Amino acid sequence: MWTPFSDYDRRTVAPWSDVFRQLDRAWRAQPSGVDQSVTLSETPEAIELRLDVPGVREADIRLDVHDAQTVTIAAKRTIAGREGYATHRAERQGFEWKRSYTLPAKVDATTTSATLAQGVLTVKLAKLPESQPRRVQINAQAR
Amino acid sequence: METKTYPENTEQVADRPLVKPPVDIFENQDELLLVVDMPGVAPDAISIDIDKDVLTIVGKRASAVGQARVLFGDADAFDFKRVFTVPNTIDPDKIKADLDAGVLEVRLPRHERSKARRITINAT
Secondary structure: OOOOOOOOOHHHHHHHHHHHHHHHHHHHOOOOOOOOOEEEEEOOOEEEEEEEOOOOOHHHEEEEEEOOOEEEEEEEEOOOOOOOOEEEEEOOOOEEEEEEEEOOOOEOHHHOEEEEEOOEEEEEEEEOHHHOOOOOOOOOOOO | OOEEOOOOOOOOOOOOOEEEOOEEEEEOOOEEEEEEEOOOOOHHHEEEEEEOOEEEEEEEEOOOOOOOEEEEOOOOOEEEEEEEEOOOOEOHHHOEEEEEOOEEEEEEEEOHHHOOOOOOOOOO
């Protein structure tokens, strides 16, 4: 394995090589796929969150709503090689992804629903009545 | 995943971006196997075309939100697209594809005649 220090004198570097190896390993072990595509959208009644999670099963997704205004999503996928196949390309990466979102309105955690279809997780969070816009009736005063 | 790929010196006519999905490619004696991440694409919105030795995989992803206001993220429609040159040992009539949980698997079996085989030696 090449490190920027490989070219230096072996005696100077030898005590450090183990450190470099560990740093390198830590670097490679960084959770990848941190940029899972997330879309948050809003209607007057609800907030919808969509997350791309191709190849992820229900069991590998965790969804929590705290204090009616924070939602935390954790999703995990592992990519295994194929038994009996030679690998030519391995662009797909596993990930351990976790994010919390503070929502722009209070939501009802009890009616929150989530569906997983075609590798997309859709979370529907219904806004609490007090967070929904209310039209105020204007009373015309009779002259 | 979000690498937008346009052929060089060209411009898009429609405002529909192309996205290069990540692909794994495996091979054994019987077939070539392509695994493509295509979240949010319906099975009937995927097209796999083979023209001589050029394999084109396109997945059309519809816009995720209707009338809702997007707070953040990108909800616009776009196309997943990858183009590969495949060896001529592939039998184009036997290509099969499955879509499961947003992951597309394309199996390209080899021609019977191009499969490896061991020759038995006749001892006399």
